[in-house]
Amino acid sequence: MVSVSRADCYVLDSEDPLRDMREEFSLPSGITYLLGNSLGALPRRTAAKVAHTVETEWGRDLGASWNTAGWWDLPQTTGDRLARLIGAGPGEVLAGDSTSTNIFKVMAAALPLRPGRRVIVSDLENFPTDRYVVEGVARALGSYEIRDIGSLDEALGDDVAAVLLSHVDYRTGALRDMDAVTARVHAAGALMIWDLCHSAGAVPVDLRAADADFAVGCTYKYLNGGPGAPAYLYVAERHQDAAYNVVSGWHGHADPFAFEPNYRPADGVRRFAAGSPPVLSYSALNASLDIWETVDMAQIRAKSVALTTLFIDLLDELCPDLTLVTPRDPAERGSQVSYRHQDGYPVMRALIDRGVVGDYRKPDIMRFGFAPLYVRYVDVYDAATALAEVLGKELWREERYQEQLTVT
Amino acid sequence: MVSVSRADCYVLDSEDPLRDMREEFSLPSGITYLLGNSLGALPRRTAAKVAHTVETEWGRDLGASWNTAGWWDLPQTTGDRLARLIGAGPGEVLAGDSTSTNIFKVMAAALPLRPGRRVIVSDLENFPTDRYVVEGVARALGSYEIRDIGSLDEALGDDVAAVLLSHVDYRTGALRDMDAVTARVHAAGALMIWDLCHSAGAVPVDLRAADADFAVGCTYKYLNGGPGAPAYLYVAERHQDAAYNVVSGWHGHADPFAFEPNYRPADGVRRFAAGSPPVLSYSALNASLDIWETVDMAQIRAKSVALTTLFIDLLDELCPDLTLVTPRDPAERGSQVSYRHQDGYPVMRALIDRGVVGDYRKPDIMRFGFAPLYVRYVDVYDAATALAEVLGKELWREERYQEQLTVT
Structure with a gap:
């Protein structure tokens, strides 16, 4: 149990001034997409x-x-x-x-x-x-x-x-x-x-x-x-x-x-x-x-800080041994959170298999991006708890996660 | 009357080994498009x-x-x-x-x-x-x-x-x-x-x-x-x-x-x-x-030579005073034909108003491009006769054709 529940995150989402923005995007179902720092999601109006x-x-x-x-x-x-x-x-x-x-x-x-x-x-x-x-x-x-x-x-x-x-x-x-x-x-x-x-x-x-x-x-x-x-x-x-x-x-x-x-x-x-x-x-x-055109950048920043802070706080509780490489002071970070883990690559693959999409950068960095337009507080909760499960149960040690990708 | 009729051109189109290729393209109706040398037409499969x-x-x-x-x-x-x-x-x-x-x-x-x-x-x-x-x-x-x-x-x-x-x-x-x-x-x-x-x-x-x-x-x-x-x-x-x-x-x-x-x-x-x-x-x-992938470049070249030759031949008959700037020897030209005319700009605008789309390049060049994949012999006929009409009736002298475009 952590001090913030998934139900708490629902409340945060319902109070989010940017909550309607997610409807502007076509996101695949069943996916917690934390890679908008690499490729942003598809706006519904684009097609x-x-x-x-x-x-x-x-x-x-x-x-x-x-x-x-x-x-x-x-x-x-x-x-x-x-x-x-x-x-x-x-x-x-x-x-x-x-x-x-x-x-x-x-x-x-x-x-x-x-x-x-x-x-x-x-x-x-x-x-x-x-x-x-x-x-x-x-x-x-x-x-x-x-x-x-x-x-x-x-x-x-x-x-x-x-x-x-x-x-x-x-x-x-x-x-x-x-x-x-x-x-x-x-x-x-x-x-x-x-x-x-x-x-x-x-x-x-x-x-x-x-x-x-x-x-x-x-x-x-x-x-x-x-x-x-x-x-x-x-x-x-x-x-x-x-x-x-x-x-x-x-x-x-x-x-x-x-x-x-x-x-x-x-x-x-x-x-x-x-x-x-x-x-x-x-x-x-x-x-x-x-x-x-319709977005207030101050709201973007406020939500970005809230999402990244929540993610760090949850992982502090769930996975205290993980090495955070992103600055703890919100004033010193953008909208992504990165952790160092010697098995970062298979850990990330195991996460992706569970629907949580971040990425990996050599030699040992796991990146999680929080695009404030469409990432929700419940996504943060789901990602943090999935990562804790993968690490706690050592799921990434499964053989299928060990091979190397050529492009990530 | 010219030595090649529109009916003759229909026959040429029916015998064209590339005739089915035109169906691959979405061309606006009512237009004789001779600007594929500038912007090619939209393939139907692209959308x-x-x-x-x-x-x-x-x-x-x-x-x-x-x-x-x-x-x-x-x-x-x-x-x-x-x-x-x-x-x-x-x-x-x-x-x-x-x-x-x-x-x-x-x-x-x-x-x-x-x-x-x-x-x-x-x-x-x-x-x-x-x-x-x-x-x-x-x-x-x-x-x-x-x-x-x-x-x-x-x-x-x-x-x-x-x-x-x-x-x-x-x-x-x-x-x-x-x-x-x-x-x-x-x-x-x-x-x-x-x-x-x-x-x-x-x-x-x-x-x-x-x-x-x-x-x-x-x-x-x-x-x-x-x-x-x-x-x-x-x-x-x-x-x-x-x-x-x-x-x-x-x-x-x-x-x-x-x-x-x-x-x-x-x-x-x-x-x-x-x-x-x-x-x-x-x-x-x-x-x-x-x-x-399906195109034979030798057929492209043969048709290109035939189209450009027909255009030049028709205009030799219809508008003998026009100054051809493209080489007469097919071996020395690509797939466009250009004429010099001191009023090239308003002439081209009058042509476009009649559905024949070529373009104009300063100071006095009218360009007509013949993309062999989708231009037909009847298009050549229609363009040549429209140009003859514009020139013969001095239609380009109408006031509406005199203003300058910023981009052509």
Whole structure:
């Protein structure tokens, strides 16, 4: 017995100001889905919107839809809708490409803004693609050093051009203080680039208040845009005239249909567009953003803190030997909770077999994501008690859970 | 009266070995669609496939679909399906991103393969994005000169690292001799990069026979993959070990789920992947590729030549004063026919009002694309006679056709 019962959780759900939001999503029955931090659930309205884009905009109206359905402007109009969720202004966010490609574009644009400084600071704990792409930018532009940080203060110096960090750590769920870190980076004369993949849609983000220079993020996690949905990039208005996008395709040209012989960047963030946007994937993303129009981010954060706190509290009681790697202080974490367990992989497989879907990250991390739009307090209860059962009865030791997955 | 009647065209359609293919497409009624060179028509099977991806793969199976539905491998599996259409081998083509981004990636990979050579050759007639992106690569990598060619022989020299040309010209429809040009470029010690946007799916392409080094192309024109569908890139097998993708995201890593601290490129063309693929857009493309599995490219070419020849012949009779800018020799053209007319814009608008959909490119080009999968001989007849009517009766001089579109 634990101090909070499943009946208590029902009461919490009934009092949840976001309780009706779950009805917006099509979730498979019998599943406790705690992986919205990896792939967000399908909004019920998405299928119809995508079908309309396929059958009417494409099939019936064909190329006219570049104008009439707004296809041409999707990177900007979608970007402006995302801006509200991350504290950016109109014209500061462009939706498109993948997070990886966007890191390349903004990093290659940022570095020349700090001539003479030849160091890029990243973090060994950063999501690997951030680190990998920084290597690619350094190789393309030449003569840049990549410095991994333990502590930010040690890494910063007057040789640092730009710092790229994740707002929320993909493994531990730890949340960085965006305002303080940005201020510290600026004090050292460097530019701050934030990766919002694991925070946008789960944690309030205010890029303008933090005075951030650039940012990137994806939309297929908490934002429910669909698998591989268009990512986004943010360029603070003050940098837009000087920031140059080296992936200088015609969609970023000042007058694309003049077919001028030379590249002339568009004003504003539009210059970071390259080629034709994958319209069907934007359609799904915009269906989800229709829901986000109605959401109060303060309610999202409050529920996120409540869900993650409840999960930690329950497991403190049920499984006191489990090693929590997520910060206990809610102010220092995003919307996921991670535990370390040497048999994390078979434990997670045993959990999934019992309908509780989280995931595993090498070498020993079990991740549980709590998307406040559709995760309920009873889901938290069910996940915690299922994990306690798997661990208490040593169910994960069954042979069928021992083989390795190639992709998790 | 012209020497070929509409009844004659009906006979030609009835004898067309590709006649049943039109039934695979959902074309709006009352429209003669001659813009498949810009946006291909919607395959009837696409809506159901996309709906399955949304509702079942995403909605029901969620993140498991990265494995079970093959999402993770979409860039490669889709690339292998495209390979057959462009004469590439398995493992030489990767689907993803936009043509513009792919030009960036392959050009940035090609140039270091010719150290000491600092010139990129392009063409003033090339589609602008090719030219714009080359500028961006030159700026990123530094110290590269861009040389525009009149004739290829004048431009080539021992300082040239790479040549980027379109296989079919987007305005005139002129077709380059891929074998001869590639051989000439190789004789000068340079690498050849082909842009196949306006040829793949309309003209047989054999990259291996031509010994091409790299190629890029889109899939939303003759290949009917949908608006902004994933583009593709080709890297000849012999270059794959040495070619480095500077947009080095985790999807191109040798072991992406090991989350290693440093980038280690995957073997083969996979290293050119960057971030998560926009799955819904791949789904639509793969629906179209199901149709292409059944198509004989020699029949496509034969019909393309017949359609374009008929169009030119009819307009020679009906509008002898029109200036043809597409080569008269079928061996020298792709699957579009372009005419120059000083009032090309209002003429095209008047045509579209009569249900004949082509497009206009500044300053004075009217383009008509003939997608052999679904354009009929009667469509050719209807388009030619409608154009003759508009020109003969000076219908385009009506005031309503004079205003300018922002996007065409």
